[in-house]
Amino acid sequence: MNQKVALITGGSRGIGGAIAESLANEGFDIAISYANNAACAEDVVKAIQAKGRRALAIKADGSTVEGNKAVISKTLSELGRIDVLVCNAGRYPYGLINEMSTEEIDKTLTLNLRSVMIETAEAVKHMQAGSRLIYIGSAFGERAPFPGISVYSATKAALPGFARGVARDLGSKGITANVVQPGPIDTELNPADGAAAKMLSSFVATGAYGKTADIAAAVSFLASPGAGYVTGSTLTVDGGLCA
Template structure:
């Protein structure tokens, strides 16, 4: 078990699936986690195996501490190690803060922030020199260009602070920690031709949505040996939304 191993949470579709397959092309064996759609997860596994890499899909409830621990444990049980942890799973609630229930706020914090913290803590027990921790944040953590995203923005804004702190904890072990901040990306959940897309792309300097491969390429760079001196920082891939 000497092959590099990457775990991509929320890897059954969209940005997560693109990241998983791109890392496989770069030579990683892959574990992905998914919430409920086994068919989509199995399709990603099959695509990775067609590239000549090993892959597994793990169903996990990322809103629970037990689910966060389980996805790390099952990855290690299957592959013996974790070289790159890509925390991509999360949720995007929309609504003014005075319309959000306490339960919805708690769920968003659990999925978007606590899960990253717990998975990081667990993965570090199985990660050695050259390890990579990569968190998928959002340009909305840096800029909230329209109403209704305060809770989401807060969770994504917390990730760079967490990454900087973890970088101080683990840098001497040869492990790096960074955040990729996507802007509007054309996915099934946020299509470039969907409702509100014209408004959202209007906030972007380029006036365009990005593609999933734009984010996958950024993650693959941070997971590579070439990024060994990039640590505790954010890589914003947003077409100029934050410009």
Template structure:
């Protein structure tokens, strides 16, 4: 048994890894899922343990119901509890709707929407008053500045509605649920020096990409007891993309 446990889906790299490290520094033991990046998952476990917290990496397919259940079940089996759930895993399809396949649609819905709902449902069985659920949305839920983002934007907009409804379901239980909506963030999957990055940065009020730490700090705040009066909110951390 441990004092506080956070679960981060898609946590082996990028924003997920930054969130895991930040929450470890906040005093959480960390369970996180990954799909294929075993070497990066093992490296993150070492970093968390160097911080002085316990770590558990869970290989799972977040696009399946069985994978979503596995993430929660293995966390509870290993740590005995869940205090915070960060639903970070997601797919980023880039295709216009007239070119999208049915498989494209199913994949993004299963991972970005159904996975979040199943993980939340399963985690709530083990979450007590003071629990925190944080969904990783996107500023593209509110503004799609160029073509090719209809599938992705739809799934991230869905998280806003889910959080608003679930906030009503969970409010009197003392459990909060919120959405963090990043703008363009410099990661290995979306580097600030990639082709087309300058065009995207041009839609941002600051004119620049953000950093993974910007998102991790917001998640950290929402996971604290101090944030108990914030629920059902979609909070942009986007450099003014939505301004």
């Protein structure tokens, strides 16, 4: 029970999967949550176990309070503690605000923002000094360079404000709270050779997509002892999209 544990929501693939493996390399046992793809989640678990670390995959409905609480309680019951919480699960609705349904707006607010708040509130009840809260935001929370992302941008823009408040709430307890804001990252859902890649790359100073390893490295830094004096901050890893 002395082995440190990191929980990554939405950790079955893409950025979440890369974060899970990176933190396992840093010596953490790992819990991940996933919505539907059990096969991908199991692949991540096997990769982490191959590194000699304990690993747990939790199927959870991030759209419900019960699902958010279950991710925390299951991690605690199976792995004994939570030292790092990485809130990565989210959704990306695309559409003009005048065409967006209230149902779509509610789903996005629930998964991208409310779930982060609930999971944080539940996890910190069991966290000790030195623990880390890390929220995966988006460069689109700081800049909306094209139409159709207003709802998504709003939810991601809220995360730095939440992190600053949490940093104040928990600073005396030695728990930090920070945001990592990725730019366009090459994943299965947003490939660097996909239909939108040329447009998205044109907004980036480097003219190229980033890699999941870029985001995982930023998270690993914030989870490390070397980041103990970093809290309430936003680390933007976007190739200069916001420059």
